[in-house]
Amino acid sequence: MENYSNKYDLRSIGKRIREEREKFGLSREDFAEIVGLSDYYIGQIERGERQMSLPVLIKMAGLLRLSLDYLIFGENYYSAEHLRESLSDKQKQKADCLEEIVELLKRCSKKELEMIKKLLKVILPYLNKFDSMP
Structure with missing residues (x-):
């Protein structure tokens, strides 16, 4: 079995966390505050000065929408094509739609994103009613 202990670097993990956090504008x-830790502790993690627990690592990866293999090793060991092959046609259509929405949202300012978020909160309950209609 391959020894992974020499393949990860706390400083690189911290750098990836910081970069992804900044992409979210946080x-x-x-x-x-979102993670439930002190900003001092997050700073230590981002500088590679502190190793986090597995639950914290998992929580951060989830919040930042990162795979654990990317967060830890800096690369995804399963390609998007590999993962996509395991999806049903309906799931693939949903994934395509979500990717398109994300690309559109990337072009928005923070103010526009806030407005879109508010609009979604208002209209989603009504859309769900239409889905349940015969």
């Missing part, structure tokens, strides 16, 4: 303080 300050360290805001991210710390």
Whole structure:
């Protein structure tokens, strides 16, 4: 079995966390609040000065929408094509739609994203009613 202990680097993990946090437009303080840790602790993690527990690692990966293999090793060991092959046709259509929405949202300003979020909160309950109609 391959020895993975030499393949990960706390500084690189911290750098990936910081980069992804910044892509979401989150300050360290805001991210710390979401994760439930102090901003000082998050700073230590991002600088590679501190090793986090597995539950914290999993929580951060989930919040940042990262795979654990990317977060730890800096690369995904399963390609998107490999994962896509395991999806049903309906799941593939949903994934395609979500990818298109994400690309559109990437072009929006923070103010526009806030407005879209508010609109979604208003209209989603009504859309769900239409799905349940015969």
